[in-house]
Amino acid sequence: MKKFFIFLGIMVSCAFLMSAPTLSAPATNPSSTSPASGQPQYGGTLKVIVTAIPNNIGYLPMMNADAQLRSCMYAERLMDVDIKGDLVPCLAESWKVDPDNLTVTFNLRKGVKFHDGTDFNAEAVRWNFQELLNAGSMPCGRYIKSIEVVDDYTIRFYLKQNNSHIVYDIWRPWIFSPTAFQKNGKDWAITHAVSTSAFKVVEFQRDVVIKMEKFEGYWRRGRPYLEGIELRAVKDPATCSVMIQAGQADLWLQATPPEAAELRDKGYEVRIATSTFNNIYPDSKNSNSPFAKKKVCEAVEYAIDRPAMSKALGYGFTIPLNQLAPPDTSGYNPDFKGRPYDPVKAKQLLAEAGYPDGFKTTINLLSPVLNLGTVIQNYLSAIGIDMKLDIADPGRYWAKQFTDGWNGLHLGVAAISPEYCVAWLHHFGRDPDIKFASLAKSSEFLATCDKVMGARDILSMRALTKQMVTQASEDALAIPLYTNPAVTITQKYVNTTYCKDLYWTGWRIGDDWISKK
Amino acid sequence: MTTYIVRRLMQALFVLIMVTLVIFFAMRLLPGDPLVIYIGQSQQFSSLSEEGLEKLRHQFGLDKPIMIQYANWIYGVVRGDFGNSIFYTQPVGRLILERYPVTIHLGLLAFILSTILGILAGLLAAIRRGKWADRVVTPLTYIGITVPIFWLGILMIYTFGLKLNWLPIIGYTSPLDDFWLSTKQAIMPVTCLSVGALAATARQMRSSMLEVIRQDYIRTAWSKGLRERLIIVRHALKNSLIPVITVLGLHLGWILGGSVIIETVFSIPGIGYLMVTSIFSQDYAVVQSCTLIFAVMIIFANLIVDISYGWLDPRIKYG
Numbered sequence: 001m002k003k004f005f006i007f008l009g010i011m012v013s014c015a016f017l018m019s020a021p022t023l024s025a026p027a028t029n030p031s032s033t034s035p036a037s038g039q040p041q042y043g044g045t046l047k048v049i050v051t052a053i054p055n056n057i058g059y060l061p062m063m064n065a066d067a068q069l070r071s072c073m074y075a076e077r078l079m080d081v082d083i084k085g086d087l088v089p090c091l092a093e094s095w096k097v098d099p100d101n102l103t104v105t106f107n108l109r110k111g112v113k114f115h116d117g118t119d120f121n122a123e124a125v126r127w128n129f130q131e132l133l134n135a136g137s138m139p140c141g142r143y144i145k146s147i148e149v150v151d152d153y154t155i156r157f158y159l160k161q162n163n164s165h166i167v168y169d170i171w172r173p174w175i176f177s178p179t180a181f182q183k184n185g186k187d188w189a190i191t192h193a194v195s196t197s198a199f200k201v202v203e204f205q206r207d208v209v210i211k212m213e214k215f216e217g218y219w220r221r222g223r224p225y226l227e228g229i230e231l232r233a234v235k236d237p238a239t240c241s242v243m244i245q246a247g248q249a250d251l252w253l254q255a256t257p258p259e260a261a262e263l264r265d266k267g268y269e270v271r272i273a274t275s276t277f278n279n280i281y282p283d284s285k286n287s288n289s290p291f292a293k294k295k296v297c298e299a300v301e302y303a304i305d306r307p308a309m310s311k312a313l314g315y316g317f318t319i320p321l322n323q324l325a326p327p328d329t330s331g332y333n334p335d336f337k338g339r340p341y342d343p344v345k346a347k348q349l350l351a352e353a354g355y356p357d358g359f360k361t362t363i364n365l366l367s368p369v370l371n372l373g374t375v376i377q378n379y380l381s382a383i384g385i386d387m388k389l390d391i392a393d394p395g396r397y398w399a400k401q402f403t404d405g406w407n408g409l410h411l412g413v414a415a416i417s418p419e420y421c422v423a424w425l426h427h428f429g430r431d432p433d434i435k436f437a438s439l440a441k442s443s444e445f446l447a448t449c450d451k452v453m454g455a456r457d458i459l460s461m462r463a464l465t466k467q468m469v470t471q472a473s474e475d476a477l478a479i480p481l482y483t484n485p486a487v488t489i490t491q492k493y494v495n496t497t498y499c500k501d502l503y504w505t506g507w508r509i510g511d512d513w514i515s516k517k
Numbered sequence: 518m519t520t521y522i523v524r525r526l527m528q529a530l531f532v533l534i535m536v537t538l539v540i541f542f543a544m545r546l547l548p549g550d551p552l553v554i555y556i557g558q559s560q561q562f563s564s565l566s567e568e569g570l571e572k573l574r575h576q577f578g579l580d581k582p583i584m585i586q587y588a589n590w591i592y593g594v595v596r597g598d599f600g601n602s603i604f605y606t607q608p609v610g611r612l613i614l615e616r617y618p619v620t621i622h623l624g625l626l627a628f629i630l631s632t633i634l635g636i637l638a639g640l641l642a643a644i645r646r647g648k649w650a651d652r653v654v655t656p657l658t659y660i661g662i663t664v665p666i667f668w669l670g671i672l673m674i675y676t677f678g679l680k681l682n683w684l685p686i687i688g689y690t691s692p693l694d695d696f697w698l699s700t701k702q703a704i705m706p707v708t709c710l711s712v713g714a715l716a717a718t719a720r721q722m723r724s725s726m727l728e729v730i731r732q733d734y735i736r737t738a739w740s741k742g743l744r745e746r747l748i749i750v751r752h753a754l755k756n757s758l759i760p761v762i763t764v765l766g767l768h769l770g771w772i773l774g775g776s777v778i779i780e781t782v783f784s785i786p787g788i789g790y791l792m793v794t795s796i797f798s799q800d801y802a803v804v805q806s807c808t809l810i811f812a813v814m815i816i817f818a819n820l821i822v823d824i825s826y827g828w829l830d831p832r833i834k835y836g
Binding site: 234235239 | 547570572604605606607612615671674675678679682685686687688689781782783784786790791793794797798799
């Protein structure tokens, strides 16, 4: 019996040691690898990790926002947005907005092929947008009257009314091959992305990996540099961090701030883009609520030290806000001072509003922002507002925001688009897509929204956007807190254009390369 | 025996019906519309109109009365149609077929490993009671039962994936595609899944073996001069396995539950991973179907456990 157990122990140890051979590259220390520099090099597969990969990679009408974000790796649009927020050509060489005739005309690039060998042309573009309109999921689709194929490489959108930023809504959809869809059907299209991009999808395993190979017929000659890309889902941030350190991943998209800060401190390259920003939304529509009074909302804003909060919770990646637009956006007004931290003033405003002893209220929030909610709770407690945290599951949270309404405060986010007014109007405009059921808007603010919508050129639109956001900030429509970052971690041997050339929702991935190790 | 099995199957059917009722209505009692969650979680650029929302609601049958939804679901399950996932926009049956073999593969490995090693460890600790083997195995079983498996998973990733770089950190490969890669990828998750069950099995085995080896017939066997291996294997082992077999049925549920955490930590595309995503998205069809499948597996495992008593102990007869 004793010999049996000894034998068993030896067998187990041998089995363990046999599994020891290195599977992948040795653990990397960023300082020990040479940084990418010099001329681009051909070859290599870029291993990208992200917390979730899309479930739908090729059928646009049913794509959610996460799927649309990832599509930048295997699909292209009519235009790109550069890092300054300006539209630049991609599949469309040029475009013309005619506010008098309510048309937008695109001249398309010639000689572009889809991955299935069929031609990219105006009919393909028309089909893509028509699918979105039919499904009711086209951004600002209600402003589009019809789409006309003028010739093989010219397409025209006819509008029902002037919309100053319609081009930025037409920018958003990705273009896929109608031939592939018509041949194979919707279910096939959901798991197959047939587009014009530098990389074509060769393998898709739901919740696991999307593998891409370079497309030999890509319209940009000499691109891509990489042989392929692997986009892998890794749900746990700690696991992602270890994979980067072990060299088993080259790039981590949308890294979580705590892990990203740790990797930054270890010398890994970090890129930061601003994706959304956190706000507190009061139930100002409820006439019985204290937050129906502007002074109470102002008091809440004065009570919170946003720079300190951003420093404590943001790991150095967030920017505190004094208005409802981050710096470097067209909505930001450098002359607007906002309501800086001043608890004495906050108490004074509460007293003037008829709450000298404060009051009780609730804030709805999701569990990932519990720390933020707790900090806000402490700040408000200092001025006499006894705020209870209501940590809602996603179902209840979104129902309160979109349909049922909330009582008290609602801790949420607002998206940022390259042209600031676009996301803004989607959230807070007169006819928003993203609804806030309990949020009241002043007539002055709505009037500025109408002006923005009716602007006749980009420059006047941006000037009016600034006025619109300033008006909302003066109204205390919501209490701004700080920005949310989209943090990307890369290995030093990766030369990526991500967040360099284009706005962070785009990626000229054909220009990326890996230096030989 | 046949009568007993038929009776147990009838009871199982009743339990399954109760499970379907509980899970169906529990999901629908949760506040919030799953379609609103689907849009809300993607609110950055989502622009689904009211009309689009209504179309989706009709497509997924969410506009029908709740009892009709339940009846439709049950009717579909009987025909093998588990409905369509809102989040994945795929038939649930297809999703489960993709994920199920992965969870079964790892779960079965963990189950076999924990059973064999647990029995051997408990056996060793019992027959060497008070000696060094017992003093090593017993504290290890305490640790095994108490250690949180997600913590163990991260610790293993850090040690074997990062520091030693012996094993791949994440992923799953079918053993039919690449056996060695599959084995390397399975080592850490299977170890984490099996630790708790192994420790519990070892403790139970030690306890029941200690009771059996004190019996008179074992003393008689020693007195007759039989070898230790013969006494343990032929006379003591089978009798001490009865309580252990009982807990094995419970361990299956333990391992399936653990798969939810381990598949998330190691990014393994199994049923557990699917469940986590679906629960947060309130994807009714997927959660209902996965729960039903887990219930079926546990019921049948316990049925097999009960039947095996008769084989282990001929004195047990089923009517």
